[in-house]
Amino acid sequence: MSTATTDIDALAASLRAAIGAERVISDRQELRTYECDGLAQYKVVPALVALPEDATQCAAVVRACVAAGAPFVARGSGTGLSGGALPHADGVLIVTSRMRDIIEVSPADERAVVQPGVINLAVSRAATPHGYYYAPDPSSQQICSIGGNVAENSGGAHCLKYGFTTNHVTGLEVVTPDGDLVRLGGRAPDPPGYDLLGAFVGSEGTLGIATEVTVRLVRLPESVRTLLAAFAGTDAAGAATSAIIAAGVVPAAVEMMDALAIEAAEAAVHCGYPPGAGAVLIVELDGPEPEVAAQFAEVERLCRDNGATEIRIAADDAERALFWKGRKSAFAAVGRISPDYIVQDGVIPRTALPEVLRRIAELSAERGIRVANVFHAGDGNLHPLVLFDAAVDGETERAEEVSGAILELCVAAGGSITGEHGVGMDKAKHMPRMFTDDDLDTMQLVRCAFDxxxxxxxxxxxxxxxxCGEAPGRRRGAHPAQEAGLAEVF
Amino acid sequence: MSTATTDIDALAASLRAAIGAERVISDRQELRTYECDGLAQYKVVPALVALPEDATQCAAVVRACVAAGAPFVARGSGTGLSGGALPHADGVLIVTSRMRDIIEVSPADERAVVQPGVINLAVSRAATPHGYYYAPDPSSQQICSIGGNVAENSGGAHCLKYGFTTNHVTGLEVVTPDGDLVRLGGRAPDPPGYDLLGAFVGSEGTLGIATEVTVRLVRLPESVRTLLAAFAGTDAAGAATSAIIAAGVVPAAVEMMDALAIEAAEAAVHCGYPPGAGAVLIVELDGPEPEVAAQFAEVERLCRDNGATEIRIAADDAERALFWKGRKSAFAAVGRISPDYIVQDGVIPRTALPEVLRRIAELSAERGIRVANVFHAGDGNLHPLVLFDAAVDGETERAEEVSGAILELCVAAGGSITGEHGVGMDKAKHMPRMFTDDDLDTMQLVRCAFDxxxxxxxxxxxxxxxxCGEAPGRRRGAHPAQEAGLAEVF
Structure with missing residues (x-):
């Protein structure tokens, strides 16, 4: 366990000897650069920063930490929104930004092999000349790293059709918390043995550090068509979403923004969304041209049948980009209409969308806190933006209450406390809302096995x-059979 | 660990007290019924059989085993082909065949919840009236159980397009090896915490027993079209397969049979495949009608361009069923042309198909052992059937050598020692061909955490x-840093 007795100077010397002094930061001013990730409300300055350039150096850093009993935290581009890469004050922040090689792009078996610091979009850029791309597309894809995507199992607008990061990583090289380099998965589908690859993806840096990532490449679609539909409100837009999915269409993306989110996006990037709309849907279809053509007509009809007041169809790539610009910049845009805001992230079953959105509106009205909704409607992944002004007495607390209450709504509706931003530092306290003590204990058995x-x-x-020293299964004092009233069996 | 000192009579009494005498088998004759699974070459009579009817009873059985220090093995329908459900002579075989309730079919969120003993095909039958089905389709789907599918991460002909069992299970209730009931995953996609669901699926009974399974339902396709193409040999059929995939078509299934497999299928079920064909491909497309129509024409053209000597298109469901009958009965059909045979199961990258098939033919010729090939060509999952006559001196040994050499070919080509049948008892010895000691040790850390x-x-x-008592990471005597020549760092 971490300890205030770690000799930081000695650890710094170990790290310099292991990977070179030019890859170790110990200057307090420089260290401050790394004090938070994308969730800036928590700030901790790390004791040291290490910038390894390959797997061997990364393993050497971890071994030095193990030898010193010092905690370590991995960080990619630092865009995470749950504080997963928040440093430890007595530990080493291991930054992967110098591990940026695209090792291989192999269209023949539809794989790319990259180092963890490689930027998400760079994988697609390298694959495009071969007719392929990397499907998971977080809004931060121009800056976030593949290693961070692996840690948080990142999603994105097109994960409705294509799945999350976990569906696109087939192999990893990993430094375990012991400092061993091991391989999980590979290039072929479905390797034998436990699917530790699956357990590692989304483990948020608690099971080790990925040093090489093998991803699936997806063929660029023959055809892409995008429409933007305006509705009177989120109820109608939600009904249109349900109708599209119920018709058996699987769009590449179905994104919704409510009136407040539209207002913010307009103020920031002038995307020209229909004025006065209570909600807009962006629906994108991709695939073989005959399929897209047939289904696009159906989507248009279903939007009209469910009360669309205006439908725009992107005439070309430029117009499609404009539709998406409003959506992808929405989080940041909210800064134009509110001095402070919380980006919430939860999931609900798609069928619960209208009810949960109504309850969020009620919460907002009750507490006098505005909530803008921008989200992946197709898979029920909500991103409520809770707006407040920290300068107004008590508003921060009320905003946090509303934000927490929204998560309660998600769980009560059969959903989850996070869709794609992860648990990290921010949501650890919410885990017992979803999991029993036994469930969490079972997860921690695996953590203890690795770390x-x-x-x-x-x-x-x-x-x-x-x-971790506690005997598994014996952690509640009594034998489980006795607790279950089965003592007479034995 | 298991022990010859377990008092079987006392354990039997515990089990009877826990779940009722009518659910415990201890009669030697009755126990023999369970001496093997689908891999009949290994036979072990279990000490006891328990037939729990629900999760609570299943947990009580496991707790009784823990209290007695007795090993336990779970078994579904016993159709597995790797000996994964081979009983332990001093242990309890926990048979799930009385846990056959379909608890819920929910088309609104595309899920079904079933007990583990439910037959694979029964899930689709329950979902069809709602316009849905369960996609993973092992050849044994009329008899194999969902619990067994979860244990082995079963595949099937249509997994090329739809993925394996692991891609279709979203939640599990599990009895851990401690006897705790825990939930892994749920109904929503991408829950927070470690993806232990993913690690459990395919863990072959070593991490516990699934007592309730939540699966994705897939919408029945609007259109299905199937063709059967004959080729001079597997080279041409393999080239056609590669051409189809390279064209960006993702068929629901691409299955190949070589001349010997065709001969066997004809002898057994008279499916009327083109006489004299050196290989046949069955290609099935499904999806929206306009997509299927456009792509089907392309598949037909690509088969012709790659030397198809005859192409038949299924005119109706009856003819489609006939195409599939030959394929799905091929394993059993081989019994018509050989007194004994080994069903092998390996994976290779699709691009290596022609080369590996040629090497298998060479092996066959060199050793005088016939090999019939029936397999999922689209995803490179081979099922060589190694034919022999146990009555002929030395043939069994030569067949086993050829079978093992085929696995070596698969691994050397960048593939895997099993595609969908699992490691089980049969292939444990081959694991070091794919994994280093560190890789295997990392997997076993998880096993020890659970069990x-x-x-x-x-x-x-x-x-x-x-x-399991060994300290993780300290198992090779030296500190890993010393082994890596990094001792000077510390």
Missing amino acids: PRSLANPGKVFPTPRL | PRSLANPGKVFPTPRL
């Missing part, structure tokens, strides 16, 4: 760290 | 069981 010293990103994901 | 007593299906999957 018995609790040095890999401690304090994240789990609300109550498990003491 | 520190090694009671859950011991002897399967791993060639060398790990002693």
Whole structure:
């Protein structure tokens, strides 16, 4: 476990000897650059920063941490929104931004192999000349790293059709919390043994650090068509979404923005969305031309049948880009209409969309806190933006209450406390809303198996760290059979 | 660990007290019924059989085993082909065939919830009236159980397009090897925390027993079209397969049979495949009608361009069923042309198909052992059927050598020792061909976390069981940093 007794100067010397002094930062001013990730409300200055350039150096850093008993936190581009890469004050922040090689692009077996610091969009750029791309597309794809995507199992607008990061990573090279380099998965589908690859993707830095990532490439679609439909409100837009999915169409993306989000996007990027709309849907279809053509006509009809007041069809790539510009810049745009805001992230079953949106509106009215909604409607992944002014007495607290209450709504509707931003530092406290003690304990058995010293990103994901020395199954004092009233059996 | 000192009579009494005498089998004659699964070359009579009817009973059985220190093995329908459900002579075989309730079919959120003993095809039958089906379709789908599919991460002909069992299970209730009931995953996509669901699917009974399975339902396609193309040999058929995939078409299935497999199928089920064909491909497309129509024409053209000597298009469901009858009965049909045979299961990258098939033919000629090939060509999942006559001196050994050499070919080509049948008892010895000691040790850390007593299906999957008491990472005597020549760092 981390300790205030770690000798930071000695650890810095170990790191310099292992990977070279030019890859270790110990200057306090420089260290401050790394004090937070995309969730800027939490700030911790790390004791040291290491910038390894390959897997061997990364493993050497972890081994030095193990030897010193110092915690370590991995960080890619630092765009995460749950504080998953928040540094540890007594530990080493291992930054992967110098591990940016695209090792291989192999169209013949539809794979790319990259280092973890490679930017998401760079994979698609390297694959496009071969007729392929990398499908998962977080809004931050121009800057976020593949390693961070792996840690958080990142989603994006097109994950409705194509799945999350976990559906696109087939192999990893990983530094375990012991400092071993191991391979999980590979290039072929469905390797034998436990699917530790699957467990690692989304483990938020608690099971080790990915040093090489093998991803699936997806063939560029023959045809892409995008429409933007305006509705009187989110109820009608939600009904249109349900009708599209119920018709058996699987769009590449179905995105919704409500009136407040539209207002913000207009103020920021002048995307020209229909004025006065209570909600807009962006629906994108891709695939073989005959399929897209037939289904696009159906989507247009279903939007009209469900009360669309205006439908625009992107005439060319420039117009499509404009539709998306409003959506992809919406989070930042909210800064134009509110001094402060919380980006919330939850999931609900798509069928619960109208009810949950109504309840969010009620919460907003009750507490006098505006909430803008921008989200992946197709898979029920909400991103409510809770607006407030920290300068107004009590508003921060009320905004946090509303934000927390929204998560309660998601869980009560059969959903989840996070869709794609991860648990990280921010949502660890919410985990017991979804999981029983037994469920969380079972997860922590795996954490302890990988990281018995609790040095890999401690304090994240789990609300109550498990003491790894406890015997599994014997952690509640009594034998489980006795607790279950089965003592007479034995 | 298992032990000859387990008092079987006392354990039987515990089980009877826990779940009722009518659900416990201890009669030697009755126990023999369970001595093997689909891989009949290994036979072990279990000490006891338990037939729980719900999750609580299943957990009670596991707790009784834990209390007695007795190993336990779960079994569904017993159709597995890797000996994964081979009983333990001193342990309890936990048979799920009385857990056959379809708990819920929910078209609104495209999920079904079933008990583990439910037959694969029964899920589709329950979903069809709602316009849905369950996609993974092992050849044994009329008899294999969903619980067994989860344990082995079963595939099937249509997994090329739709993915394996792991892509279709969103939630599980599981009895851990401690006897706790926990939930992994749920109904929503992408829950937070470790994806233990993914690790559990395909863990072959070593991490616990699934007692409730939530699966994705897939909408019945608007259109299905199937063709059967004959070729001079597997080279031409393989080239056609590659051409189809390279054209960006993702068929629902691309299945290949070579001359010997065709001969066997004809002898058994008179499916009327083109006489004299050196290989046949069955290509099935499904999806929206306009897509299927456009792509089907292209598939037909690509088959002709690559030397198809005859192409038949299924005129109706009856003819489609006939095409598939030959393919799906091929394994059993081989019994018509050979007294004994081994069903092998390996994966290769699709691009290596022609070369590996040629090498298998050379092996066959060199050793005088016939090999029939029936396989999922689209995703490179081979099923060579190695034919022999156990009555002929030395043939069994030569057949086993050829079968093992085929796996070596698969691994050397960048593939895997199993595609969908699992490692089980049969292939544990081959695991070191694919994984380093560190890789296997990392997997076993997870096994030890779940099952520190090694009671859950011991002897399967791993060639060398790990002693769970060993400190992780410290198992090779030296500190890893020293081994890596990094001792000077510390």
